[in-house]
Amino acid sequence: MVPVLDGERRPTLLPTNSLNHFGYGLEFDATGSLGDLHIVKATPWVKHDEHYHVDFSLPCRPFSEYQTQATGKN
Ligand SMILES: [Zn+2]
Numbered sequence: 001m002v003p004v005l006d007g008e009r010r011p012t013l014l015p016t017n018s019l020n021h022f023g024y025g026l027e028f029d030a031t032g033s034l035g036d037l038h039i040v041k042a043t044p045w046v047k048h049d050e051h052y053h054v055d056f057s058l059p060c061r062p063f064s065e066y067q068t069q070a071t072g073k074n
Contacts, residue, residue, distance in 0.1 A: 007036030
């Protein structure tokens with residue numbers, strides 16, 4: 001959905017579950033904050049149809065780390 005930083009400004013996962021409508025129910029304030037979460041802001045480089053393309057300067061975490069976080073297994 002959108003890149004977010006945690007309270008220590010580290011990239012983290014947007015908490016999504018059925019209770020927050022898989023992230024669509026999360027309400028960030030005008031500064032892009034929701035508790036300790038902060039949206040990573042970037043300048044859109046093209047707009048067409050009803051969406052924007054944005055390049056973020058955050059490197060992706062290796063996929064294996066997401067699996068570890070999701071399952072608790074290495
Ligand atoms: Zn497009």
